[in-house]
Amino acid sequence: MSPERPLYLDHNATTPVDPEVVDSMLPYLREHFGNPSSGHAYGRRAHAALEEARCKVAALIGARPDEVLFTSGGTEANNLAIRGTAEARADRRHLLTSVIEHPATRLPCDALEWRGWRVTWLPVDAQGRVRVEDAREALDAAGGETALVSLMHSNNETGVLQPVAAIAALARRHGVSVHTDAAQSVGKVPVDVTTLGVDLLTLVGHKLRAPKGVGALYVRQGTPLGAVTLGGGQERGLRPGTENVPYAVGLGVACELAGRRLSQGTQAMLALRERLWTGLRDAVPGLTLSGQDAERLPNTLNVRFPGVRGGAVLAATPEVAASTGSACHDGGETASPVLRAMGIPEADALGAVRLSLGPDTTQEEVARAVVVLARGWKQVAG
The missing domain is CATH 3.90.1150.10 (Aspartate Aminotransferase, domain 1)
Structure with a gap:
């Protein structure tokens, strides 16, 4: 070589982008160029493609289609999950995360800490796993002030899987929302939002053979979340801006292929x-x-x-x-x-x-x- x-x-x-993903995107880069918010035939065609893609993403992670928001990637999805929870739950000013998070999680948590939030940075053991008991103690010590637990599903460097389901079960007893960055996991191991018990989950296109520049955030129905960017009403008003239809279509096909394989x-x-x-x-x-x-x-x-x-x-x-x-x-x-x-x-x-x-x-x-x-x-x- x-x-x-x-x-x-x-x-x-x-x-690398899967050839089937590329082929699925091309019609929406060429003839089907309509704005999905438009009421005419071009817009309706784009809107239908967007909703079909949403169904395919949802199917891979066991979610409902209306619980999937398209984003520009994992960084935006993580920021929306963390900062959006902070906007919606200002009555609680404590969050829980780990010392091994990706910068797309770590830095939004840092920013909240600068704004006066209290952040508990959970350590890991010699194998790189967060200890469930540490999370339990931190949640108990917070006395009902915790708004969010954000814990990656698997580490991007070591591949070590984290005890997300066990910690989510603890968090639920305290009325705490749970976010997991599953960018590295989705498409490599089974990831189901109900089994994990999470309220928010990040997935990323370019980690599962879709293009760079597209991702999604799962938001369980009823989860408190505020918008962090302002604009139109797209994506339930939580991620405003005209949707990137070709890339959403590609992400949907990538998720469909990942589920089959x-x-x-x-x-x-x-x-x-x-x-x-x-x-x-x-x-x-x-x-x-x-x-x-x-x-x-x-x-x-x-x-x-x-x-x-x-x-x-x-x-x-x-x-x-x-x-x-x-x-x-x-x-x-x-x-x-x-x-x-x-x-x-x-x-x-x-x-x-x-x-x-x-x-x-x-x-x-x-x-x-x-x-x-x-x-x-x-x-x-x-």
Whole structure:
């Protein structure tokens, strides 16, 4: 495999758009260009396509179609869930989240903290999981002041699944709304809003083979939520602005395809992930796996190469496109906050590389990845 077209193992960052998704969108980029709010034939056609897409998104997560709002992606959906709850429940000024959240959750919580809200940042254990008992204690201590629990369904770096259902059950006893960012989970594992017991759920198009720039927020009927942008009455007035019909159509088809492929695809991907892990473990003495004993997404490995920086391994392995969780700045490089929150020392965490597979990843590609990554580590380690 040439450096010009490396093996793609970064599906948690973004996925290729499925050809069926592209084909579904094209008519709404060409002839069916109407505004879905218009009353004439062009508008009615666009409106019908939008509602059909809403039904397909809802079906994947076990929701009602009228509980699905289209957004520009996960960041907007998370902001609407968090800031919109704050607008609607100003009588309660405490929220609960975790230290391993994506910036699209963490930063809105930071902003509320600056505005005088009290935020409890739940820690994680050595496997990267929030402890249910910590959530219980925080909710009890808040004394009925909590408006929202926002907890990711699975971590984007480690793939570790969080105890959302158990914490949602606790929150419900306190009358607290629950939001989960399921951007990484939807399409990889079964995600059902009733089983989880959540009131708000974020899903993202480009994580499940739809285009970038489209997502959705599930809002359970009756959940208090205020708008954070003002305009027309689209999307129940909670997300005003003319809807992006072609991209919503694409998201709907992507969700439909994900639902069809979920069971068989999950098992196949899990087998490939384990083959990649065992191959690397055998080829790289001292390699460790983040969240090894926790339930994880079937496509995700966060491995830590001993004695080197993960970025250096990837730089020495142009045949593989993957990522690290570390951040570079003028003073050098700092390790992933997620791994540090798990108690992993800075030096070890700097060796991390995230490898995330997709439905098109093959056994041959996994075997090739083992060879070139092991070679890259040996080259860097000297």
